[in-house]
Amino acid sequence: MTDSQDHFDVLIVGAGMSGIDAAYHLSRTLPDMRFAMLDSKDSFGGTWHTHRFPGIRSDSDLYTFGFEWKPWTGVPIATADEILRYLDEALDENDLRRHIRFGQTVRAARWNSGTNLWTVTVERGVETVTLTCRFLWMCSGYYRHTQGYQPDWPGMGDFTGQIVHPQHWPQDLDHTGKRVVVIGSGATAATLIPAMAETAAHVTMLQRSPTYYYPRPKRDELATTLQALDIPQDWVHEIMRRKFLQDGKTMVRRSREEPQAVAAELIGAAQAYLGPDYDVATHFTPSYRPWRQRVAMVPDGDLFVAIRSGQASVVTDTIKRITATGIELDSGQVLEADIIVTATGLTLSALGDVAFQVDGAPVDLTQSWTHRGVMLTGLPNLAMVFGYLRTSWTMRADLVSDYVCRLLAHMQDRGAASVTPALRDTDRDMPVRPWIDPENFNAGYILRALDVMPRQGDRQPWLMTQDYFDDRITLPAANLEDGTLVYR
Template sequence: MGSKKIDIVIIGAGISGIAAAYNIKNKCPNKTYLLLEGRDSIGGTWDLFKYPGIRSDSDMCTMGYRFKPWVGKKVVADGPSILEYLKEIVSENKIDQNIRFNQMVDSASWSTEKKEWSLTINSKNEQTTDHITCDFVVFCGGYYNYSQGYRPKFLGENDFKGQIIHPQQWPSTLDYKNKNVVVIGSGATAVTIIPSMANETKHITMLQRSPTYYIIGPEEDPLGNFLRKYTNDKLAYIVVRWKNILFSQWFFFNRARAQPKKVKEWLIDQVKNKLGPNYNIEKHFTPTYNPWDQRICLVPGGDFFDAINEKKATVITDHIERFTEHGITLKSGKLLEADMIITATGLNMEVAGDINIDIDGKNLDISSKMFYKSMMIADVPNMVVTFGYTNASWTLKADLTAEYTCRLINHIDKKGYDYCVAITDETIEEDGVWLDFTSGYVERAKHKFPKQGAKAPWTNTQQYLSDLFAVRYGRIKDKDLKFF
């Protein structure tokens, strides 16, 4: 097919892509845009994952968009409700008219001579290759591989007579009723699946190598319910949104960095209060790392701990020796019987969708570059990469990135430029990986990440308030961002 010219191409139709499309449509109304989605539906994570109990891992007043109040009563929403919320936005704003589904971007090439991007796209359904040229590219494909989750191989897997399931490929007809189920892993997916399945399984066990931090949050927000009753949805949303931003960032995250021991005690005390004095908290729920060195898992209403108290679920902290015909043999020598094993072992991270990118014919190695404002790869013209917060709702940063993209594009037009590029000759600090997180899925992919500089705007602050002022009110042009 022949090449088609679009002003702006957005890659991905999940939370980030919808935020970008909404902002471009409303703040760059004279621009043409196209949203390319590799799957056959919008929603990203919320359309992909189908495991029992799937829900948000942040409150919906911060996970929802600034421009679209979340009006559901539950502040931690289930996956289908989140997907419906996203579909409403797409329909209300006619974004669906600008989406092409089943389009996999294979490569992106920038030409300084032509001052444009050329994208090579493979259509999954038609098995054809298309080419699109555009002025600006916005990567919104999330941070993990959608086709395959992280799945370590275990000795003796073929000996096991039951089913082995990864949550990313959950069968729609899976029957776990009255079965002994073992869930390998202790992250957000595991503590969501376990209470959701516990009422139907014979017994369900969480098998972890080491403990994780959990925070018990309410299923509903009393302040939000009060304000909705006596004022309106919009005001209630704004107030609760800012309350939660200030708590999660100023109190919780910043205090965890300044006083990790106190925050650790507070988190573990929550678990002690749920499980009682006779439970071995030290072994099963006391991590060796500090809070926010890895993401803290939200447990709404404490349902995971309720399943333990009701003897429907068990936590075992041990290492796997091998799979056997009837379960798992642990390094301690214990045999853990199972009819079904769920490998909640994490994700395979990607940066910019792991798409092949070249600048004037030279292949781009993102890991050798710095990340300007955590939005633009150094030395790459007219390209923004959306990557949400790890210590707060993903949507907060996605929304800011979309807003900044529009300011940038409008500045280019107003001043008569063709493109912009972030440039630095600053020495990269030693071990200056942009995402300083010790979670397994991050550690496995650190070789892919861009670098972090020693000072702004090349640092990853993970601070919404400072990012908000910089994005919304800061100067577009600075010494590190060049326009041509």
């Protein structure tokens, strides 16, 4: 007999943005369901708890990255501390904190069709415990929190200074007066460099190839106007949310239809900040069209300001080896350094690296087909959250939360104990497409992990669209009795 304290209707894995959003929707839509949130860390926040590097901030506006149900009242681009305060308020205001169990690492989950239950193996410090649930909701994010991506360059063991990955930042690291080389040019590097440059002797951004940046004011003129008019905060939030969504939609459309014009605008903005004599052709002119990789937000152009001031600089080259005192490049140039920061990206994780079994058989996620980017064939009573790459993550988490709660209510209504996506006969000839189409989005962290991710097809409901404006129509209207969901 399962102890009632260890059995739940729904287990939510993760207490970051997605997990808190799922818990809110579940508590409001199906208040009689018993649920818990499990998180491996000692506090809530997910990404915003894991990353502690200098200057850490959002790379999306908080009107869309924040929750639909809790207005954001600060500046659009927020610091990690501001986001954590926002989440802290969301937990208290909605009585969700009591559902979180911290220090709980989910290692395995076994489905039994005889009992219609998941048995979940959880590491809790030095002990291992098991929990059971009827439905498993994976809100663990898309990358491995315990291991960032760091290439193994020759000579790394010879370096006499410190080599640090932003995902594992030592809280006692003092970079004051130090020579710092940041390897990488993505959103993390763009955040780190101006923050470290304030007190470092000098910061060098070493990039293999350039990235697109979008400098924009930290404060939004429309938001400032609306706040001054004393309009209710939920109105301001909704207006600004729609504004940023429309701005993003226009940018993505233009990047596809007129990529040269958009590239010229972004490169021109960099030139305007850096001055007419700066070599943007070498350092800020990417080889790909805009939005095939993420365009990094630069509030008030702070990265460019640090470079123009001389506090920071950019080198575009490749690494030959790490030396005792710095980095030797393939061009022969040597960058002297006291601290090397490897802002080289994330390691994608398929469903939190949990080992799944169904009726005793291990599940190979690469052989599963996605069902609306929410469920997977071969996995009963399981939903996942994987957000957008061009729109704020939370926009999709919100849609998924609504969908999953509607599905759970539908199961109750029809007396179903389980639901599993399954291909119809007419779907079996679908071409296998990768989880994310590289022709659409080709960031390194995505390409490195396509071989461990599930597959998608060429028609609904077997698509992972990455398109909010499509999902916001198709997910709420999705037919739960279209023959692709098998109820038992």
